[in-house]
Amino acid sequence: MTTSTIAGDIQLVGLTKKYGASTALNALDLHIPAGSLTVIVGPSGCGKSTLLRVLSGLETATDGELLIGGLPVAGQDAGDRDVAMVFQDYALYPHMTVAANLSFGLRLQARHDRRGGPSKAEIAQRVAQVGGLLGLDKLLHRRPAELSGGQRQRVALGRAIIRRPGVLLLDEPLSALDSQLRASARGEILRLHREIGATLVLVTHDQHEALSMATHLVVMDAGAVAQSGTPEELFHAPATEFVATFVGSPAMNLQPEGDGRVGWRASDARISMADAAGATTPDGLVVEGTTETCEFTGDGQQVTVRTGERVGERGERVDDRSGDRSGDRTFIITQREGERWLRVGDPVRAVIPPSQLHHFDRNGLRRNA
Amino acid sequence: MTSLLTPTPTRGVATSGSPRRGARAWPYLTPVLALLLVWVYGPALFTGVLSFLEWNLTGAPGGFVGLDNYARLFREPEFGQAAGQTLLYAAALLPFSTIIPMFLAIMLWQRPGRASTVYRSLLFLPVMVAPVAVAVSWRFILNPLQGLANETIALVGLPPMNWLGDPASALIVIVIVTSAKVTAFNMLLYSAALSTLDRRTLEAARLERASAWETTRFVVIPQLNRTTVLLGLLSIVLAGQWVFTNVSVLTQGGPDGVTDNVYYRIYTLGFEFFETGMASAAAAIVLLFFGIASLGWVFLRRSRARG
Numbered sequence: 009m010t011t012s013t014i015a016g017d018i019q020l021v022g023l024t025k026k027y028g029a030s031t032a033l034n035a036l037d038l039h040i041p042a043g044s045l046t047v048i049v050g051p052s053g054c055g056k057s058t059l060l061r062v063l064s065g066l067e068t069a070t071d072g073e074l075l076i077g078g079l080p081v082a083g084q085d086a087g088d089r090d091v092a093m094v095f096q097d098y099a100l101y102p103h104m105t106v107a108a109n110l111s112f113g114l115r116l117q118a119r120h121d122r123r124g125g126p127s128k129a130e131i132a133q134r135v136a137q138v139g140g141l142l143g144l145d146k147l148l149h150r151r152p153a154e155l156s157g158g159q160r161q162r163v164a165l166g167r168a169i170i171r172r173p174g175v176l177l178l179d180e181p182l183s184a185l186d187s188q189l190r191a192s193a194r195g196e197i198l199r200l201h202r203e204i205g206a207t208l209v210l211v212t213h214d215q216h217e218a219l220s221m222a223t224h225l226v227v228m229d230a231g232a233v234a235q236s237g238t239p240e241e242l243f244h245a246p247a248t249e250f251v252a253t254f255v256g257s258p259a260m261n262l263q264p265e266g267d268g269r270v271g272w273r274a275s276d277a278r279i280s281m282a283d284a285a286g287a288t289t290p291d292g293l294v295v296e297g298t299t300e301t302c303e304f305t306g307d308g309q310q311v312t313v314r315t316g317e318r319v320g321e322r323g324e325r326v327d328d329r330s331g332d333r334s335g336d337r338t339f340i341i342t343q344r345e346g347e348r349w350l351r352v353g354d355p356v357r358a359v360i361p362p363s364q365l366h367h368f369d370r371n372g373l374r375r376n377a
Numbered sequence: 378m379t380s381l382l383t384p385t386p387t388r389g390v391a392t393s394g395s396p397r398r399g400a401r402a403w404p405y406l407t408p409v410l411a412l413l414l415v416w417v418y419g420p421a422l423f424t425g426v427l428s429f430l431e432w433n434l435t436g437a438p439g440g441f442v443g444l445d446n447y448a449r450l451f452r453e454p455e456f457g458q459a460a461g462q463t464l465l466y467a468a469a470l471l472p473f474s475t476i477i478p479m480f481l482a483i484m485l486w487q488r489p490g491r492a493s494t495v496y497r498s499l500l501f502l503p504v505m506v507a508p509v510a511v512a513v514s515w516r517f518i519l520n521p522l523q524g525l526a527n528e529t530i531a532l533v534g535l536p537p538m539n540w541l542g543d544p545a546s547a548l549i550v551i552v553i554v555t556s557a558k559v560t561a562f563n564m565l566l567y568s569a570a571l572s573t574l575d576r577r578t579l580e581a582a583r584l585e586r587a588s589a590w591e592t593t594r595f596v597v598i599p600q601l602n603r604t605t606v607l608l609g610l611l612s613i614v615l616a617g618q619w620v621f622t623n624v625s626v627l628t629q630g631g632p633d634g635v636t637d638n639v640y641y642r643i644y645t646l647g648f649e650f651f652e653t654g655m656a657s658a659a660a661a662i663v664l665l666f667f668g669i670a671s672l673g674w675v676f677l678r679r680s681r682a683r684g
Binding site for chain 1: 577578581583584587591599600
């Protein structure tokens with residue numbers, strides 16, 4: 009596969025997409041760097057899937073400019089862009105074998121351009137190559153109905169990359185897989201990104217997936233970009249309260265402070281067992297404490313263990329407690345002190361260093377950012 | 378039947394029932410089996426028995442005549458002709474039961490909306506009108522002296538035609554009159570098959586630079602294959618029955634037997650000539666022929682599915 013860094017750069021300026029009276033994309037500005045693995049994340053209905061469909065050319069923008077590889081693509085039909093897409097439910101051709109699914113685009117190319125298009129030998133060679141890259145060699149003669157979910161997804165990926173597009177769009181590529189397959193599929197996509205060198209634009213509603221995969225993270229809200237940058241930037245310096253609560257799991261805790269709000273991450277809290285009557289915690293126990301008020305000075309504050317859940321590693325907890333965020337706070341305890349495990353009802357002490365506090369003004373925008 | 382019409386190649390799961398499970402199934406199966414026995418297998422068997430007896434529908438069935446009914450049937454030139462015409466009907470109606478409804482359904486499916494609903498309803502109308510009423514209306518339209526058909530072609534200066542009396546046009550007229558209903562009904566079955574088709578596959582094809590025709594040709598039509606094969610078979614087996622009403626009302630098999638077919642012939646033999654034995658023999662032959670053809674088709678498909 010050729011590595012291209014010139015092609016695959018995407019620039020969106022004031023992009024708007026309306027369906028009748030409702031606005032799916034609202035004057036959206038965004039730059040997707042060539043060769044990046046850009047993850048677009050946001051709550052359902054934020055317009056992320058619409059954005060992907062506009063990028064692919066399946067939908068036409070109502071207004072605004074879209075440049076792919078530095079060239080405006082407004083008038084171009086879906087197939088003429090240097091873009092391929094992996095659909096959420098894969099959309100494999102059910103009547104074709106894996107090999108036929110992979111080669112369909114190339115065979116069409118050959119049909120359309122009998123001289124310049126790929127020859128039969130070249131098509132066969134590329135099917136073999138992509139099949140090898142994705143471990144589909146032994147499945148080439150099967151039909152989609154005879155494949156597992158993970159295998160289908162690899163076929164969908166293969167069908168998208170066989171034409172060697174500059175931009176590869178992935179719509180929720182992991183949502184149809186169970187959690188075990190998800191981890192390996194995530195690795196697969198990262199490896200593919202390294203090997204084909206295309207720009208990957210991945211849409212997901214799973215912010216955990218977003219943080220773990222992205223080189224470039226875009227948080228969308230109400231048809232516009234709330235913030236874009238590296239995952240570190242968005243995690244450590246969220247520009248708005250929305251980004252702060254959306255990125256990271258468990259969600260950032262927020263509470264009133266002056267005319268705005270102050271936020272802190274559970275993972276930044278230093279938990280001390282001093283008051284826990286000698287209680288200690290094993291690695292990776294999630295402790296949920298309740299507090300009436302929080303003070304972030306002195307010795308921190310006293311919380312009581314309400315529920316606990318052991319998890320594998322720091323930050324591996326998926327549940328983001330998206331319900332009422334005002335009362336309960338979630339801590340992830342990683343330090344281990346002694347032998348005794350924490351029990352429900354144990355008091356612990358939480359201290360959040362002032363440098364880890366995020367201050368937002370009354371409009372939800374970051375202060376001193 | 379509905380499961381056969383879906384385009385997805387889902388295979389039936391063989392249930393490995395224990396004998397006890399089989400025993401428990403009988404109470405549930407009994408009502409249906411009883412109905413089948415009374416209305417399908419019983420009459421079929423009775424027909425087989427009658428084909429060896431001499432009977433004119435009045436009084437008690439007569440004596441055993443062996444294969445005499447079959448021999449007389451084969452000596453009669455009308456039956457051979459009727460059999461040939463049956464195949465001709467099947468061939469003539471095949472496009473009206475497969476290709477044409479398939480394209481109508483695809484066109485309606487590609488343009489969803491209010492207009493499509495209106496067209497679908499209009500196209501389906503022939504199915505809902507009573508068959509005899511339709512046939513009688515056509516008899517008025519095609520009347521050689523005062524019919525609308527001749528009035529219409531007279532407008533462009535064409536001479537009047539004896540639509541149903543001329544052997545050159547009679548069969549074509551029967552086929553076309555019947556096709557409206559067959560096409561309408563099969564269009565509905567194709568629409569049902571299309572509704573289970575994943576529209577994303579069309580978008581995927583579009584992203585691979587497939588033209589509208591290429592998408593239809595390589596993505597949509599192959600996914601309808603199962604429906605097409607089934608409707609094709611049904612058409613071949615049932616074409617002769619579909620035209621029955623129209624033949625009966627419009628031509629009674631004439632002129633010169635060109636619009637005749639085995640089903641109408643069986644009816645004529647049984648209920649006009651009261652040759653119940655011969656009619657039964659003909660019915661038995663038809664049943665055997667299509668039974669073997671259908672079974673052969675099923676086994677062919679099964680062995681192909683197994684690879």
